[in-house]
Amino acid sequence: MASQFHQLRILVWKNWLGVKRQPLWTLVLILWPVIIFIILAITRTKFPPAAKPTCYLAPRNLPSAGFFPFLQTLLCDTDSKCKDTPYGPRDLLRRKGIDGTIFKER
Structure with a gap:
């Protein structure tokens, strides 16, 4: 059990070193999903969903x-x-x- 915690600690340390050594890449990894979310939120507010009437089509053979x-x-x-x-x-x-x-x- 102690070995697993030791491996986890080493993995977290390795990740921290990557963040420390490449701050620009870390910033890109954090900002990219935020930018995509903002674009989606703006698109959603500009084009709200419109209610459409229900459409029933004739059944077809599969x-x-x-x-x-x-x-x-x-x-x-x-x-x-x-x-x-x-x-x-x-x-x-x-x-x-x-x-x-x-x-x-x-």
């Missing part, structure tokens, strides 16, 4: 559904319009050209 269903969805479906409400089962059937009368009204 590659795990198979190559051809994915390709069909990718190439044939151009229904990329934003809706302000989520898609329901009737919307999906209507999109496929199936009448939604198979659903019973409750």
Whole structure:
């Protein structure tokens, strides 16, 4: 256990010698993240986030559904319009050209 503390003490001493021998590099290492943070803070205050309405897109097949269903969805479906409400089962059937009368009204 004493050996680990001794190694830590030597490592801290070595680090201190680097700081003492290269003050300019130490200053750069300290100031660089501060400058980046200031740039980000100024950018954030100049361009505040704007609220955008929710956009629901039609569901699409993923590659795990198979190559051809994915390709069909990718190439044939151009229904990329934003809706302000989520898609329901009737919307999906209507999109496929199936009448939604198979659903019973409750």
